Amino acid sequence: MNAVQRWLKSLxxxxxxxxxxxxxxxxxxxFLRDRPALDKALRGEWAGHAIHPAxxxxxxxxxxxxxxxxxxxxxxxxxxxxxxxxxxTPGAVITGxxxxxxxDLRQRRVxxxxxxxxxxxxxxxxxxxxxxxxSGDTAGRxxxxxxxAAVGAxxxxxxHLTYAQGAGVFRWSDRPAEAVGERPGPRPRxxxxxxxxxxxxxxxxxxxxxxxGGS
Numbered sequence: 001m002n003a004v005q006r007w008l009k010s011l012x013x014x015x016x017x018x019x020x021x022x023x024x025x026x027x028x029x030x031f032l033r034d035r036p037a038l039d040k041a042l043r044g045e046w047a048g049h050a051i052h053p054a055x056x057x058x059x060x061x062x063x064x065x066x067x068x069x070x071x072x073x074x075x076x077x078x079x080x081x082x083x084x085x086x087x088x089t090p091g092a093v094i095t096g097x098x099x100x101x102x103x104d105l106r107q108r109r110v111x112x113x114x115x116x117x118x119x120x121x122x123x124x125x126x127x128x129x130x131x132x133x134x135s136g137d138t139a140g141r142x143x144x145x146x147x148x149a150a151v152g153a154x155x156x157x158x159x160h161l162t163y164a165q166g167a168g169v170f171r172w173s174d175r176p177a178e179a180v181g182e183r184p185g186p187r188p189r190x191x192x193x194x195x196x197x198x199x200x201x202x203x204x205x206x207x208x209x210x211x212x213g214g215s
Contacts, residue, residue: 008160011113012106021112028101042098043171050168052095056158059085059092060151063125067148070141079132082125082144089122099168107167114157121150 001009032039044051062085069078096118100111124147132140161167 004156008110008157008164011110011157011160012165014109014113017109017112018105021108024112025101025108028097032098032101039098042095043102043168044095044099045172048172050095050099050171052092052099053158053162055088055092055095058088060155061085062088063121063144063148063151066144070144075132075137078144079129079140082129082132086122086125086129093118103167107161107165110157110161110165111167114154114161117150117154117157121147121154123147124150 032042040046042051062081066078066081066085069075069081093115096111096115100108100115103111124143128140128143128147131137131143162169
């Protein structure tokens, strides 16, 4: 496990964020629970999977393209792309918050740090947009670089949340093993299975006891 993996893994045990996470969840989860249709819509029941990952591609794409435009000297185009990225952010935030509110404790810790990194990137891009409007292209580009770095960090954390922790995976699927073409796991044991095992064990003891030389 390398340093990046260790850092991402350590986020799962970061109890320092629990207070803020639970206060936020105490507001979000009851609100959505009382509105089940809205809850399911925001968390992607209609699509069969979370829709937050799809919505975040728009601001990420806009910010990445803006960085390329800055490198090419297309200042006006970069400013328009940052505007579009900022305008598309609320949809990603709302769906992400709805999804986050229904995760388990360790996932919520990672999710909150992910959200904080995304919030940092949004602030940086907002400051970049304001600086560009005030003819401060140098400052605007500087804020954009910081914003893109925060986007990258948020993406790494979000990847750990989804692919390492499995947040939201198979949430709307009834048969996950068959859905990915895997062989289903063993059937859960029942009390009748235990009774059958006991009978078989008792029968074996009886057979050994009645067999000549049995013990």
